[in-house]
Amino acid sequence: xxxxxxxxxxxxxxxxxxxxxxxxxxxxxxxxxxxxxxxxxxxxxxxxxxxxxxxxxxxxxxxxxxxxxxxxxxxxxxxxxxxxxxxxxxxxxxxxxxxxxxxxxxxxxxxxxxxxxxxxxxxxxxxxxxxxxxxxxxxxxxxxxxxxxxxxxxxxxxxxxxxxxxxxxxxxxxxxxxxxxxxxxxxxxxxxxxxxxxxxxxxxxxxxxxxxxxxxxxxxxxxxxxxxxxxxxxxxxxxxxxxxxxxxxxxxxxxxxxxxxxxxxxxxxxxxxxxxxxxxxxxxxxxxxxxxxxxxxxxxxxxxxxxxxxxxxxx
Amino acid sequence: xxxxxxxxxxxxxxxxxxxxxxxxxxxxxxxxxxxxxxxxxxxxxxxxxxxxxxxxxxxxxxxxxxxxxxxxxxxxxxxxxxxxxxxxxxxxxxxxxxxxxxxxxxxxxxxxxxxxxxxxxxxxxxxxxxxxxxxxxxxxxxxxxxxxxxxxxxxxxxxxxxxxxxxxxxxxxxxxxxxxxxxxxxxxxxxxxxxxxxxxxxxxxxxxxxxxxxxxxxxxxxxxxxxxxxxxxxxxxxxxxxxxxxxxxxxxxxxxxxxxxxxxxxxxxxxxxxxxxxxxxxxxxxxxxxxxxxxxxxxxxxxxxxxxxxxxx
Numbered sequence: 001x002x003x004x005x006x007x008x009x010x011x012x013x014x015x016x017x018x019x020x021x022x023x024x025x026x027x028x029x030x031x032x033x034x035x036x037x038x039x040x041x042x043x044x045x046x047x048x049x050x051x052x053x054x055x056x057x058x059x060x061x062x063x064x065x066x067x068x069x070x071x072x073x074x075x076x077x078x079x080x081x082x083x084x085x086x087x088x089x090x091x092x093x094x095x096x097x098x099x100x101x102x103x104x105x106x107x108x109x110x111x112x113x114x115x116x117x118x119x120x121x122x123x124x125x126x127x128x129x130x131x132x133x134x135x136x137x138x139x140x141x142x143x144x145x146x147x148x149x150x151x152x153x154x155x156x157x158x159x160x161x162x163x164x165x166x167x168x169x170x171x172x173x174x175x176x177x178x179x180x181x182x183x184x185x186x187x188x189x190x191x192x193x194x195x196x197x198x199x200x201x202x203x204x205x206x207x208x209x210x211x212x213x214x215x216x217x218x219x220x221x222x223x224x225x226x227x228x229x230x231x232x233x234x235x236x237x238x239x240x241x242x243x244x245x246x247x248x249x250x251x252x253x254x255x256x257x258x259x260x261x262x263x264x265x266x267x268x269x270x271x272x273x274x275x276x277x278x279x280x281x282x283x284x285x286x287x288x289x290x291x292x293x294x295x296x297x298x299x300x301x302x303x304x305x306x307x308x309x310x311x312x313x314x315x
Numbered sequence: 316x317x318x319x320x321x322x323x324x325x326x327x328x329x330x331x332x333x334x335x336x337x338x339x340x341x342x343x344x345x346x347x348x349x350x351x352x353x354x355x356x357x358x359x360x361x362x363x364x365x366x367x368x369x370x371x372x373x374x375x376x377x378x379x380x381x382x383x384x385x386x387x388x389x390x391x392x393x394x395x396x397x398x399x400x401x402x403x404x405x406x407x408x409x410x411x412x413x414x415x416x417x418x419x420x421x422x423x424x425x426x427x428x429x430x431x432x433x434x435x436x437x438x439x440x441x442x443x444x445x446x447x448x449x450x451x452x453x454x455x456x457x458x459x460x461x462x463x464x465x466x467x468x469x470x471x472x473x474x475x476x477x478x479x480x481x482x483x484x485x486x487x488x489x490x491x492x493x494x495x496x497x498x499x500x501x502x503x504x505x506x507x508x509x510x511x512x513x514x515x516x517x518x519x520x521x522x523x524x525x526x527x528x529x530x531x532x533x534x535x536x537x538x539x540x541x542x543x544x545x546x547x548x549x550x551x552x553x554x555x556x557x558x559x560x561x562x563x564x565x566x567x568x569x570x571x572x573x574x575x576x577x578x579x580x581x582x583x584x585x586x587x588x589x590x591x592x593x594x595x596x597x598x599x600x601x602x603x604x605x606x607x608x609x610x611x612x613x614x615x616x617x618x619x620x621x622x623x624x625x626x627x628x
Contacts, residue, residue, distance in 0.1 A: 225478070228516045229485065236520050239550045241578035251550045252580055253621035283582045283620055 004040055004055050006095070010062045016069040019088065023245040025279040026293055028213075029300030031073065031082050035060050035101055036090035041122055044152040045182055045235055048089065050223055059095065063104045070108070074115050080300050081307045081315055084109075087120025087140070091156075094123040103132050110134035114315065116307065118177055122156035124165035130172055135314070138210055139169035140177030143200070145192035148184055151234055159196070163203040170208045175310060178204075181215030181278055183258060185238035185250060190261065197265040206270035210310060211303070214262055215278030218249045252284060259288035274306045323361040325389040331370045333383065337399075338406045338426070339376045342418040342467060350381040358382060361391035363405060370394070373402045374409040400430050407440065417459070417480070418467045420444050424453055425460035452477065458484040462491075469495045476505050482512035490525055503536035511536065514543040554579045554618050561614045565606040571599050575619055582619045 015034045021027035038057035039048055060066065070084060086092045086102070096102050102119055106129065109117040118138040126139060133139070141162040144152070149159055157165075166176045178200065183193070200206075217235065219227075221242065227235050240248045249255065259277060266273050276299065277285055285293045293299050307315060362375025372379060373395065382390050397405065407423055415423065423444065427437050438448040446452055459470065459480055470480055483491055494515065503511070518526045529542040545552045562573055570589040575581075588599035606612050616622075 224513065225481075228513065228520065229481070231520060233520050236517055239548055241548075241551065241580060243578075243580055249580075251548075251578075253550065253554075256621050281580075281582075287621060 004038060004057045006059060007056045008059050008061050011060055012062060012065050014069065015060060015066045016073060016084070021296065022247065022279050025243075025245060025281055026277075026285065026299055027279065027296045028276060028303060029080065029083075029296050031070075031084045032088035033066060033070065033084050033086045033105070034089050035063075035066060035086045035105075036095060039090045039094065041091055041094060041153065041155045043122070043156065044154075044227075044230065044232055045184075045217060045219060045223075047219055047223065050220060050226075052089070057090070057095075059099060059101065063101070067104065067108050070105075070115075071112070074112065081304050082115040083118060083138075083303065083307075084115060085118040085120055085140075087118070091121050091123055092119035092140075093121035093125060093129075097125050097128045100128075102129060106132050106134065106137045109136040112136070116315075120177070120179065122153060122162065124157035124161035126165045126169060130168065133169060133172045133174050135173060135175070135311070138175055138177045139166060140179060141166050142179040142181060143196060144180075144182075144184070145189070145196050147192055148186075148234065152184070152232070159199065160203075163199060167203055167205075170205050175208055175210035176204070177210055178212045179215070179278075180262065181213055182217035183214060183262065184217050184234055185254065185258065186234040187237060193262060194265060197262070197269060200266075201269040206273060209270075209273060211274045211276060211306065212266060213276055213278045214259055215280075216250050216255050216258060218243065218247045218279065220247055224248060252281075255280070255284055256288045259284065263289045274302075276302070321393045321395070323391045323393045326364070326370060326392045326394075327389050328379075328382065328387060330368075331364060331372060331379070331390070331392075333372075333379060335371050336376070337371065338373050338402055340406055340410055340415070340419050340422045340426070341377050342416065342422065342471075344376055344380045345384070346377050346381065349377055350384055353378065353381045354385055358387075358391055361393050363395055363409070364392045365402065366394045366396045373397075374406040400432065403427065403430055403432075411443070415444055416471055417475075417477075418471060420446060421456040421459040424456040428453070428457065447477075455481050455484060463488060465495055466491055469499070473503075473508070474505075475508070479505060479508050479512060482509070482516060485516055486519070486525075490519070493525060493527065494530075497530040497533075497539070498536070501533075501536050501539075507536050507540065511539055511543060514540070514547045517547050518543070551578060558615060558618055561611050561618075564609070565602075565611045567602055567606070570595065571602060573615065575615065579619055579621065582616075584615060584619055 017032050017034070019027055019030040019032050036057060036059050038052050038054065039046065040057065042049070074082060086105070092102065105117055109115060113136060116136055116138055118140050120140040120142065122142050124141070143159065143162060146159045149156060166178070169176050180196075217238075238254060239251045241251055243249045250258070259280075263275055266275055275289065277289070282293060285291050293302075358378050360378070362378050363373040364370040365373060370392065379390065395402075395405070403426055410419070423440060424437060424446075427440065437453065441448050441452065446456070455477060459467070462484065466483060469475070470483075475483075483494065486494065494512075498508070498511075515525060526543065526546050529546050530539060533539040533542060558575055565573070567573075572587045574585040574587065586603060588596060590596045590599060603612070
């Protein structure tokens with residue numbers, strides 16, 4: 001696990017893209033902002049290592065150019081309330097205290113009041129951002145049972161710190177997002193996820209959770225060799241198949257079972273929660289949470305509805 | 316480039332440390348064709364030894380081995396005064412044109428590392444002998460260089476890819492010995508072996524040991540793969556079994572077939588009617604209608620839509 005070097009770049013390439021999605025699976029219509037390329041957290045299951053074959057983490061300092069691109073999308077396409085996030089090619093918060101990358105974006109979205117910025121992280125440092133947060137920034141945390149954090153997300157913040165940071169953002173008036181992704185099937189995982197949901201319900205104000213995503217572990221085929229080589233017993237415990245997009249996924253019946261279990265646990269805590277599946281098939285949506293989602297457009301529509309419900313006329 | 320004139324002389328084999336393999340890259344050491352050639356024509360090209368007492372071989376281990384087996388008492392040698400690193404470079408370059416097998420490549424890299432060559436020098440050689448310049452490749456090659464002869468022989472006999480060598484090195488020597496013993500008598504392609512080794516590794520990780528029962532008595536590699544699939548993918552195997560039962564219950568003639576996604580991921584199914592007349596099409600549709608009425612088709616959709624677990628819940 002080598003430490004990577006950080007390099008600053010000033011680039012004018014397109015940093016704002018549609019989330020790449022995956023073949024024959026429903027995507028949520030997210031827009032990604034590639035502010036940083038590479039992540040020092042090095043979670044064992046992370047696919048970034050396989051896509052970005054570099055020891056250098058590139059940080060784009062041309063924020064004005066990035067903001068111009070975001071603005072152009074918001075102005076030119078008013079069909080949806082766009083959600084932007086910086087957590088696709090890196091962790092949104094891990095470098096933030098040191099380099100202050102998010103503040104101009106937070107301020108832009110706060111002034112624009114037309115779209116949402118999601119900062120998705122496993123790094124629980126948000127104190128430096130608290131004074132600048134506004135309702136148009138969603139602080140989101142990826143959550144896993146502490147047993148998985150200790151073994152597979154070794155460099156990231158412990159669960160209780162992530163939940164405490166999320167609560168701080170709620171107390172500041174922000175909505176927060178939660179991402180149970182990747183959900184890992186390992187020996188006794190049901191019990192650990194039960195307690196994870198208990199912790200979420202105990203620590204957070206569930207009325208101020210804008211969305212929760214559920215996504216079971218999936219990975220490109222070449223990562224199977226890495227997991228075997230590194231003897232990742234937790235990651236390989238379940239039964240995998242090759243999906244239509246070529247990625248390894250858990251068997252469909254298992255995915256449905258686990259999604260249904262977590263959906264029910266979360267809904268039992270608060271029936272108003274907006275829960276979506278990340279990169280799943282239409283039939284899995286239907287069988288696990290009873291929703292018929294035709295395509296990405298339909299799911300994006302559900303997000304619009306959710307945001308309008310929470311923000312009223314503000315957006 | 317430098318030029319130097321070297322002379323050779325015949326040295327008694329007893330003055331050479333034949334067991335010192337510090338610079339030996341060749342594998343396997345004994346070569347029937349070479350031995351036969353030496354028996355008929357003698358050693359045409361002298362071996363190179365260190366100017367030491369007793370002499371240590373730098374290059375020519377195979378020729379020496381053949382000479383020993385033929386009972387030669389002396390052997391033509393060029394005596395060189397060089398450092399250890401230069402000696403290894405002589406050994407490498409002396410063999411470079413004939414081409415190295417993968418075990419010999421592993422020996423080259425391992426010995427360069429042992430003698431303290433820089434990573435850049437090691438990578439440079441790796442590039443020249445057709446290896447990927449990567450730390451993980453170096454690690455695998457060192458593993459192969461130190462591995463037991465059974466593995467080295469197996470690797471060479473089946474011309475295994477680096478990927479499969481990696482898989483075999485992943486197991487401990489006892490497990491490797493068992494796997495090699497099971498696979499020795501059967502033929503397989505590199506990709507089939509990869510599937511088998513991947514499933515064996517997965518089983519080892521999940522259960523803590525090899526599924527030896529699944530390997531015993533298998534008549535070929537395909538049977539091993541089939542048995543392991545059942546073991547590693549119990550869910551898929553069970554769905555597949557259910558599907559076959561339902562398909563059988565449909566009682567379709569040979570010109571009608573139903574196909575599902577092998578991983579039961581896609582929810583749709585393919586129904587195929589092979590027909591060369593309208594009557595056969597009508598007959599086929601009638602039979603499908605019958606299977607629908609009896610609920611078999613619904614059962615098949617239950618499998619592709621994964622409704623079994625939900626109903627049990």
